[in-house]
Amino acid sequence: MKVIVIGGGASGMVASYFFAKNGNEVTLIEKNEKLGKKLYITGKGRCNLTNNCSVEDFLNNVVSNPKFLLSSINNFTPEDTMNFFESLGLPLKTERGNRVFPLSDKSSDVIKVLEKALINLGVEIRFNENVLDLIVEDNTIKGVTTTMCDYFADKVVVATGGLSYPSTGSTGDGYKWAEKLGHKITDLKPSLCGFNLKGEEYKELQGLGLKNVTLTAYDDGKQYYKEMGEILFTHFGISGPLVLSCSALTCKKDYKKITLSIDLKPALSEKELDNRILRDFSINKNKEFKNSLDGLLPKTLIPLIITRSKILPYKKNNVISKEERLGLVNTLKNLNFSLASLRDYTEAVITSGGISIKDVNPSTMESKIVKNLYFIGEVLDVDAFTGGFNLQIAFSTAKRCAN
Numbered sequence: 001m002k003v004i005v006i007g008g009g010a011s012g013m014v015a016s017y018f019f020a021k022n023g024n025e026v027t028l029i030e031k032n033e034k035l036g037k038k039l040y041i042t043g044k045g046r047c048n049l050t051n052n053c054s055v056e057d058f059l060n061n062v063v064s065n066p067k068f069l070l071s072s073i074n075n076f077t078p079e080d081t082m083n084f085f086e087s088l089g090l091p092l093k094t095e096r097g098n099r100v101f102p103l104s105d106k107s108s109d110v111i112k113v114l115e116k117a118l119i120n121l122g123v124e125i126r127f128n129e130n131v132l133d134l135i136v137e138d139n140t141i142k143g144v145t146t147t148m149c150d151y152f153a154d155k156v157v158v159a160t161g162g163l164s165y166p167s168t169g170s171t172g173d174g175y176k177w178a179e180k181l182g183h184k185i186t187d188l189k190p191s192l193c194g195f196n197l198k199g200e201e202y203k204e205l206q207g208l209g210l211k212n213v214t215l216t217a218y219d220d221g222k223q224y225y226k227e228m229g230e231i232l233f234t235h236f237g238i239s240g241p242l243v244l245s246c247s248a249l250t251c252k253k254d255y256k257k258i259t260l261s262i263d264l265k266p267a268l269s270e271k272e273l274d275n276r277i278l279r280d281f282s283i284n285k286n287k288e289f290k291n292s293l294d295g296l297l298p299k300t301l302i303p304l305i306i307t308r309s310k311i312l313p314y315k316k317n318n319v320i321s322k323e324e325r326l327g328l329v330n331t332l333k334n335l336n337f338s339l340a341s342l343r344d345y346t347e348a349v350i351t352s353g354g355i356s357i358k359d360v361n362p363s364t365m366e367s368k369i370v371k372n373l374y375f376i377g378e379v380l381d382v383d384a385f386t387g388g389f390n391l392q393i394a395f396s397t398a399k400r401c402a403n
């Protein structure tokens with residue numbers, strides 16, 4: 001059979017591999033001058049290509065539509081992904097949080113082994129060719145129109161990715177074609193990205209990194225996220241691992257109703273923190289409040305905490321009331337910020353939303369509307385937290401459609 005795969009990213013390369021391995025004549029069309037431009041920048045250039053975890057743990061890390069992925073993940077598990085890359089000659093290693101990387105720490109090696117395997121299997125790779133549209137007759141795919149010519153095939157696989165990091169080639173083309181053919185596209189939002197905060201206060205904290213703090217997010221007062229980890233204050237608000245994972249849930253909500261709260265001392269209860277402050281204050285009775293927080297907080301954070309606590313900065317510790325002290329404890333345990341918006345696609349690791357899973361067969365990835373047309377990878381309405389899960393989605397859906 002003749003198969004056309006559109007998009008030489010993570011999912012397109014793996015789908016091309018398995019289609020060719022199964023004896024099909026495969027043409028892979030990539031608009032860029034090379035394969036895997038996005039793959040190259042994954043994992044900060046090291047490519048966290050999967051997570052060395054069970055299928056169950058994988059599914060727990062999928063944010064949107066985990067059930068849709070049941071068939072593909074069972075058919076191509078994280079372990080299968082690791083075996084697959086090792087069999088292509090890419091030694092791997094597992095790091096903190098079960099994150100799997102190439103032993104060489106080079107994402108370019110992932111691309112190299114895939115490209116070599118595709119060439120060995122006789123996949124025809126067409127570079128610098130932009131697919132403009134799909135050719136469909138009687139609800140059956142016939143081929144594609146590119147900037148060069150028309151190609152005809154028995155099957156067409158759309159592996160064009162999402163909207164994030166458009167400079168890598170992922171510009172959402174697949175959504176447009178799918179929508180035109182009657183597939184529903186669910187709300188598209190940047191995800192796994194930083195938060196723009198309201199107000200000006202965060203500007204003074206720019207560059208400050210906080211480790212072992214807890215971030216809690218509330219939607220109209222209702223808690224929907226709470227995790228301990230690392231936050232980074234930036235020129236726009238906050239970022240860092242905790243914020244990225246929180247964004248995967250936040251992107252589906254009405255930003256206006258979101259409140260973010262940082263617990264600066266999650267290891268201490270309010271009572272324990274109060275005792276600690278009381279001890280500090282009684283040792284330094286005559287010290288001014290503004291000079292008393294050095295042992296408790298990073299320097300950059302002190303002016304904001306003083307303002308929020310409403311305790312006069314020049315007040316001596318021995319005249320600070322119990323009420324004021326409890327106000328300080330509350331500020332330290334609940335440093336609140338309002339969300340303005342999420343960062344945009346140029347910075348978002350993935351796109352949340354996509355081609356509705358209701359229009360795609362989970363056992364084959366074939367469209368339920370157009371025969372012999374397949375959708376795989378980020379173009380689908382599936383996404384996951386960081387940790388190698390998104391590439392695993394790309395690989396599993398790719399393998400599933402080739403079977």
Ligand SMILES: Cc1cc2nc3c(=O)[nH]c(=O)nc-3n(C[C@H](O)[C@H](O)[C@H](O)COP(=O)(O)OP(=O)(O)OC[C@H]3O[C@@H](n4cnc5c(N)ncnc54)[C@H](O)[C@@H]3O)c2cc1C
Pocket residue numbers: 006007008009010011012029030031032035036037038039041042043044047048049050129130131132159160161162164165168169170171172173174348349350376377378379387388389390391392394
């Ligand atoms: C900075 C960053 C870091 C990341 N790190 C990780 C990580 O460490 N681990 C992880 O699991 N995930 C990571 N991700 C997410 C991961 O890269 C994506 O989920 C994954 O690449 C999606 O694969 P895909 O094949 O669906 O799409 P893509 O990899 O985006 O590939 C789509 C391809 O289609 C091509 N294309 C698009 N339109 C056309 C057209 N009209 N004609 C021809 N070709 C076309 C594009 O040029 C592109 O090459 C990261 C993402 C980013 C942005």
